[in-house]
Amino acid sequence: MKKLYNVLVVAMVAALVLTACGNVGTQADNLLDDIKQRGYIMVSTDPNYEPQSFLNTDGKRSADTKCPSDALTTAEMQGFDVDVAKAVGEGLGVETCFATPDWDVITAGNWADKWDVSIGSMTVTTARQQILDFSVPYYYTPAVVAVRADAGIGSLADLEGQALCVGTSTTYEFWLNGDTEGLGLPEASIYAQAPNVTVVPLPTDQECAQAIAAGREDFVGYVTSQTVVNANIAAGFPVVQLGSPVYSEDLAAAFDKSSTLPTDTLRAEVDKIFTAMHSDGRLSELSNNWLGEDLTQAPN
Amino acid sequence: MSEIANTETGTQKTHAQQLHEAQLQKKRQFQANVSLTWLILFLLLLLIFSSYEIKSSNGTTEFSLWQYETVVIDGKEALKKTRSVISTIPFGLPDEGITLKTILVDRDFVKENFSFIAGGLYWTVRVSLFSIILATILALLAALARLSTFPPFYALSTFYVSLIRGTPLYLQILFFFLALPQLNVRMTGEMAGVLALGLNYGAYMSEIFRAGIASVGKGQREAAIAIGMTPAQTMKRVVLPQALRFAIPPVGNDFIAMTKDSALVAATGFVHELTWNAQKVGRSQFRSLEALIIAAIFYWIMTIILTYIQGIIESRLAKGDR
Numbered sequence: 001m002k003k004l005y006n007v008l009v010v011a012m013v014a015a016l017v018l019t020a021c022g023n024v025g026t027q028a029d030n031l032l033d034d035i036k037q038r039g040y041i042m043v044s045t046d047p048n049y050e051p052q053s054f055l056n057t058d059g060k061r062s063a064d065t066k067c068p069s070d071a072l073t074t075a076e077m078q079g080f081d082v083d084v085a086k087a088v089g090e091g092l093g094v095e096t097c098f099a100t101p102d103w104d105v106i107t108a109g110n111w112a113d114k115w116d117v118s119i120g121s122m123t124v125t126t127a128r129q130q131i132l133d134f135s136v137p138y139y140y141t142p143a144v145v146a147v148r149a150d151a152g153i154g155s156l157a158d159l160e161g162q163a164l165c166v167g168t169s170t171t172y173e174f175w176l177n178g179d180t181e182g183l184g185l186p187e188a189s190i191y192a193q194a195p196n197v198t199v200v201p202l203p204t205d206q207e208c209a210q211a212i213a214a215g216r217e218d219f220v221g222y223v224t225s226q227t228v229v230n231a232n233i234a235a236g237f238p239v240v241q242l243g244s245p246v247y248s249e250d251l252a253a254a255f256d257k258s259s260t261l262p263t264d265t266l267r268a269e270v271d272k273i274f275t276a277m278h279s280d281g282r283l284s285e286l287s288n289n290w291l292g293e294d295l296t297q298a299p300n
Numbered sequence: 301m302s303e304i305a306n307t308e309t310g311t312q313k314t315h316a317q318q319l320h321e322a323q324l325q326k327k328r329q330f331q332a333n334v335s336l337t338w339l340i341l342f343l344l345l346l347l348i349f350s351s352y353e354i355k356s357s358n359g360t361t362e363f364s365l366w367q368y369e370t371v372v373i374d375g376k377e378a379l380k381k382t383r384s385v386i387s388t389i390p391f392g393l394p395d396e397g398i399t400l401k402t403i404l405v406d407r408d409f410v411k412e413n414f415s416f417i418a419g420g421l422y423w424t425v426r427v428s429l430f431s432i433i434l435a436t437i438l439a440l441l442a443a444l445a446r447l448s449t450f451p452p453f454y455a456l457s458t459f460y461v462s463l464i465r466g467t468p469l470y471l472q473i474l475f476f477f478l479a480l481p482q483l484n485v486r487m488t489g490e491m492a493g494v495l496a497l498g499l500n501y502g503a504y505m506s507e508i509f510r511a512g513i514a515s516v517g518k519g520q521r522e523a524a525i526a527i528g529m530t531p532a533q534t535m536k537r538v539v540l541p542q543a544l545r546f547a548i549p550p551v552g553n554d555f556i557a558m559t560k561d562s563a564l565v566a567a568t569g570f571v572h573e574l575t576w577n578a579q580k581v582g583r584s585q586f587r588s589l590e591a592l593i594i595a596a597i598f599y600w601i602m603t604i605i606l607t608y609i610q611g612i613i614e615s616r617l618a619k620g621d622r
Contacts, residue, residue, distance in 0.1 A: 044569065047580045047584065048579075048580060048583040048584055049583075049584060050584040050585065054580070054584035054585075055416075055580050055581060055584070057412075057413060057416035057581060068488075068570075070488055070489060070490060070570040070571065070572075071570065072572070099569040099570060100572070100576075100580075101567060101568060101569030101570075102567045102569070105474070105478070105567060105568075105569070111478070112477070112478045112479075112480075112481035112482070112486075113481060113486075114477070114478070114568075114570075115569075206583040206584070206586065206588070207583070207588070209586065210583075210586055210589075213586065214589075232586070233378070235378065235379055235585075235586045236368075236371075236379035236381075
């Protein structure tokens with residue numbers, strides 16, 4: 001019996017070591033070549049936000065797509081981020097496919113090569129720069145505080161001691177918590193200090209807006225991007241933007257630092273595509289189409 | 301005596317028959333009442349989400365319907381909640397009276413997105429089905445190993461159950477999806493999800509099987525051994541069939557819970573099941589409630605089907621009781 005026990009333990013250890021050593025060979029020695037070889041780029045985005053990124057529920061997947069069956073194709077997605085991702089795919093001469101993990105899984109890095117790049121309105125912050133590499137920004141959004149229209153709040157100072165809602169793992173949460181290091185924005189792009197409030201984090205910004213629209217009074221308002229607030233107001237939500245933007249965010253494509261294949265050539269190529277799209281006005285056009293204004297010019 | 305009466309008239313029934321029929325009648329009546337109450341409860345549920353309002357005040361009663369309507373404010377289109385009166389009756393409560401409100405559901409949204417959200421059913425059923433199969437196998441193995449007198453088997457079983465029950469399902473899914481690639485074990489989102497769900501529910505269900513096995517009397521085993529069965533034969537022919545009957549209701553319970561936990565697999569980004577479809581459409585169009593109600597309808601239907609199947613299996617295994 002004891003002998004059998006030893007054999008079993010040895011077998012278990014051997015199995016573990018073997019799995020650890022097993023190697024999946026790829027021919028390419030950087031991510032860009034790998035993408036070109038397989039013919040598609042896997043972009044992660046979070047389709048919770050109209051008009052940046054949302055599902056096209058009428059979209060029919062084309063029959064000759066190269067995308068894996070469990071990924072979404074450009075036909076099934078729409079929005080500003082989606083069109084930018086499409087343009088990146090076209091610039092690289094490959095098809096664009098979408099993975100749609102939870103937002104906090106994207107911002108946490110360590111993507112295990114499941115997707116190549118995030119094009120999902122991610123704000124460049126120093127904290128994120130420790131685990132992710134960023135492209136040049138492709139647009140800039142002002143972050144604003146929105147409050148219930150009938151709350152009688154006229155300035156940031158009125159918010160003292162009240163409760164505000166934010167989407168979890170967003171830069172808005174960092175800002176509200178006074179975590180300027182986590183926020184990691186240059187001082188020039190922070191226009192206001194967060195008031196002393198109780199922070200209520202919900203899964204996404206959209207839950208904050210919907211909670212207010214539903215008549216819940218757990219918080220007087222929420223912090224999000226101006227584009228989201230505009231969309232909320234357009235949907236008939238009883239909210240108003242409180243004063244001017246509190247800070248400005250640079251939004252860029254992100255790459256995983258822990259990627260097995262080096263991402264530097266891909267990053268350089270994406271930078272080139274964004275720079276070209278900035279100068280020939282393609283980004284401004286997309287921004288005007290989807291966001292109703294040109295948010296692609298860097299604020300001073 | 302009654303037998304004679306029976307042959308004489310041909311209609312007279314024996315006392316036993318009468319009793320039996322009375323029992324059947326009672327059973328039918330009970331069933332009918334249960335169905336009726338179900339119907340009433342169901343209609344009440346529909347009413348709660350019907351968007352109707354009944355207001356009875358100042359001697360009149362008003363029936364009205366709440367709806368979302370597109371209005372133009374400052375040149376911009378916006379959705380607004382509006383109330384339109386359907387009919388008014390000139391009788392009602394005096395003064396303030398009573399207002400009965402129901403929950404406003406955006407019917408246009410439901411109509412437009414119903415089939416898209418329903419598309420997630422494919423993934424939900426697929427992931428649940430694979431996980432259920434895996435969980436059942438693992439649970440049975442873990443329960444048998446737990447009864448083993450061979451220390452490694454016993455340890456393996458208790459370690460597995462302890463580790464898996466002691467950690468969150470969400471972490472387990474992300475472990476298979478994002479951590480294992482470091483060991484060059486690459487899985488699709490679905491594979492990671494099925495493995496995690498199967499392992500997780502297998503651990504919980506192994507306790508059910510163990511309890512089932514333990515519920516079989518010691519005498520049964522002794523009798524089996526006494527007539528010359530090997531321990532394996534005893535387990536297969538005597539203990540497991542009886543244990544299974546005991547285990548079916550709680551196992552069915554776990555399967556039902558699993559169909560809803562399958563939604564967690566969507567975190568990987570590659571499994572677009574019911575809840576995921578509902579959340580994404582709902583959030584971007586600010587109709588999370590409506591979207592999740594659509595998903596809920598399908599979960600409920602799945603649960604009803606699973607309950608029905610469980611009932612069939614239960615009554616089949618219960619035949620041994622007679």
